[in-house]
Amino acid sequence: MTTKITFVGAGSVVFTQGLLADLFTYPELAGAHVALHDIDPERLATALAAAERIAAVRGAKPVLTAHADRREALTGADFVVNIVQIGMAAATRTDFEVPARYGLRQTIGDTLGIGGIFRALRTFPFLKALGQDIADVCPEAWLLNYTNPMAMNVQYLSEATGLTRVVGLCHSVYWTVHGLAALVGVPFDEVTYVAAGVNHQAWVLRFEHAGADLYPRLRELAESDAQLRRRVRFDMLKRLGYYPTETSEHSAEYVPWYLKHDSEVDRLRLPIGDYLGIVAENEAEYERTRRAIAAGEPLPVEGTGEYAPQIVHSVVTGTPRTVYGNVVNRGLIENLPSGGVVEVPCLVDGTGVRPTRIGALPPQLAALNRTYLSANDLVVRAAVEDDPHHIRHAAMVDPATAAALPVERIFELCDDLVRAHGDRLQPALRAVLGG
Numbered sequence: 001m002t003t004k005i006t007f008v009g010a011g012s013v014v015f016t017q018g019l020l021a022d023l024f025t026y027p028e029l030a031g032a033h034v035a036l037h038d039i040d041p042e043r044l045a046t047a048l049a050a051a052e053r054i055a056a057v058r059g060a061k062p063v064l065t066a067h068a069d070r071r072e073a074l075t076g077a078d079f080v081v082n083i084v085q086i087g088m089a090a091a092t093r094t095d096f097e098v099p100a101r102y103g104l105r106q107t108i109g110d111t112l113g114i115g116g117i118f119r120a121l122r123t124f125p126f127l128k129a130l131g132q133d134i135a136d137v138c139p140e141a142w143l144l145n146y147t148n149p150m151a152m153n154v155q156y157l158s159e160a161t162g163l164t165r166v167v168g169l170c171h172s173v174y175w176t177v178h179g180l181a182a183l184v185g186v187p188f189d190e191v192t193y194v195a196a197g198v199n200h201q202a203w204v205l206r207f208e209h210a211g212a213d214l215y216p217r218l219r220e221l222a223e224s225d226a227q228l229r230r231r232v233r234f235d236m237l238k239r240l241g242y243y244p245t246e247t248s249e250h251s252a253e254y255v256p257w258y259l260k261h262d263s264e265v266d267r268l269r270l271p272i273g274d275y276l277g278i279v280a281e282n283e284a285e286y287e288r289t290r291r292a293i294a295a296g297e298p299l300p301v302e303g304t305g306e307y308a309p310q311i312v313h314s315v316v317t318g319t320p321r322t323v324y325g326n327v328v329n330r331g332l333i334e335n336l337p338s339g340g341v342v343e344v345p346c347l348v349d350g351t352g353v354r355p356t357r358i359g360a361l362p363p364q365l366a367a368l369n370r371t372y373l374s375a376n377d378l379v380v381r382a383a384v385e386d387d388p389h390h391i392r393h394a395a396m397v398d399p400a401t402a403a404a405l406p407v408e409r410i411f412e413l414c415d416d417l418v419r420a421h422g423d424r425l426q427p428a429l430r431a432v433l434g435g
Contacts, residue, residue: 002063003032003316006077006138008070008130009084009147010036011043013050014285018304019081020054025303026313030060037066037073044068046286049293057301070133077138079312082130082145086122087424089279094420095119096273102413104404105259107249108275110148111200112372113400117379117391118417120152122424124160124383127153131161142315142352144169144308150199150326151341152376158328158339159384167353168326168341169307170199176245180207184217194345196333196358198369199326200246201254202343203361207243218243232258232268240364245343249274254372256403311348318350327355334359335366340373371399386428391418 005023010016016036023029034051038044048066055062067073074080087094095115096106109115134141143166147153154168173195181188186209194206207214222228222237229235232248236255244251252258252270259270292299307323314321325346332355333342345356361369375397382390395401395410405413415432418425 003029003079003312004035004077005032005079005081005312006035006037006073006141007047008037008073008080008082010047010066011038011040012083012085013043013047013289014282015083015146015304016047017050017054017289017299018302019306019308020051021058021301022303022306022309023312024055024058024060024062026309026317028317029062029309029313030058031062033063033065035065035067035073035077037068037070039068041068042290043286046290046293050289050299053293053299054301057299070130071137074133074141075137077134077141079308079315080130080134080138080141080143081308082143082147084123084126084147086119086126087421089283091119091122091421091424092279093276094417096276098416098420099413100273101416102405102409104401104413105265105270105272106275106400107253107259107271107273109253110275111151111250112149112254112375113398114395114413114417116149116152117375117394117398118421120149120156120379121383121391121426121429122421123147123149123153124156125424125426127157128160131157131163134163135161141165142167142311144311145326146170146308149376151343151373152379154326154341155328155339155376155380156383158341159380165352166327167311167346168199168343169311170324170326170343171304171306172200172246173202173324173343174305176243177204177207180204180214180218180243183221184209184214186214194358195245195324196344197245197342197361197365198336198372199341199343200250201369201372202245202324203242203365204245205242205358205361215243230267230269232270235268240368242362242365253400255368256399259400260403311353314348315350315352320347320349322346323348323353325353325355327353332357333361333366333369335361335363336369337373337377340376342369371397382429383426386426388418388429388431388433391429392433 150168192208258264329342378394
């Protein structure tokens with residue numbers, strides 16, 4: 001029976017290309033049915049043309065179909081890969097420009113903080129509709145979510161749709177450990193590691209080579225290298241004893257200590273508004289891809305090493321692998337809230353994706369993760385309970401927002417963002433509450 005993999009938001013052409021390049025390296029998936037869905041006809045056509053090119057280069061002969069209708073694309077799917085960005089670049093710019101008028105600094109703005117809150121709120125209505133479609137036309141499918149804010153979205157999917165075969169995927173743990181291995185001069189394939197926590201704020205709990213702890217070597221390097229000490233992640237290692245699994249730009253946004261202070265922004269070289277440059281580059285890369293296809297020029301076919309193709313291959317073939325997944329916490333990390341979404345190692349094989357129980361995190365790490373999950377929960381509560389007050393409560397709880405603004409200004413900022421995003425929010429959340 002042919003495996004069917006549906007890409008929702010396939011118009012994110014560059015990311016779709018990378019995932020397909022990985023999928024088509026597996027002989028068992030070379031004849032899979034790949035269904036592409038996007039609401040933008042031009043982007044959908046570009047994605048299909050790119051997929052055809054990649055398959056040809058890889059020597060694969062998949063069934064490739066393009067669908068403007070989402071339910072048609074989903075019908076009979078075994079796997080659904082969600083890479084949608086609601087509102088695209090314009091909405092992202094709003095998430096930066098409106099808070100900036102209040103003096104609120106952001107670097108990435110897609111996970112926590114005021115940017116993460118409103119990215120989630122405009123994504124939730126789509127996720128609810130997607131969940132209903134999956135329940136109706138492919139109820140046994142695994143939903144592999146890449147759309148940020150990862151933890152909020154996976155929690156919402158769990159609570160609002162009832163789907164249980166949902167895993168949020170992010171490669172931050174892999175690339176963090178890959179970078180650390182290079183830093184200490186040990187081949188990545190020889191490193192043993194365990195990480196756990198929440199998405200973009202998980203922690204490297206074990207980092208070893210041949211049974212020896214590599215953390216002392218990492219600390220020695222930081223002590224001898226002034227440039228390493230000017231990174232947020234090394235500053236957090238110094239203060240907390242463990243290394244976080246996302247970039248310094250991300251990590252700075254989830255705590256109250258850095259972005260508020262000019263001296264820390266300078267000391268740690270924090271690039272305010274950095275994600276806007278990434279958005280612009282993504283748009284430019286899409287245009288380059290579109291022009292190359294129109295001109296009949298070759299496309300780069302590079303794999304990503306991302307987890308979704310690995311999961312598909314493991315479930316289809318029974319090949320066991322360990323990946324890092326974002327899943328609902330059901331006793332996996334005992335000192336984090338049940339029902340929140342945590343990032344843990346997961347075993348994948350023919351039975352599906354099975355998360356690993358970690359036990360308790362070191363208390364200082366759990367304390368930070370609990371704050372993060374508390375803000376997430378309030379955002380989900382706002383949507384599930386149709387309560388616009390919880391949007392403001394989430395912003396009040398968020399560390400970076402609370403550090404930067406007095407409470408009245410937080411309410412005014414939320415009102416301005418509600419107005420700016422308009423009908424992208426579910427109706428009950430469009431209320432303006434005043435300061």
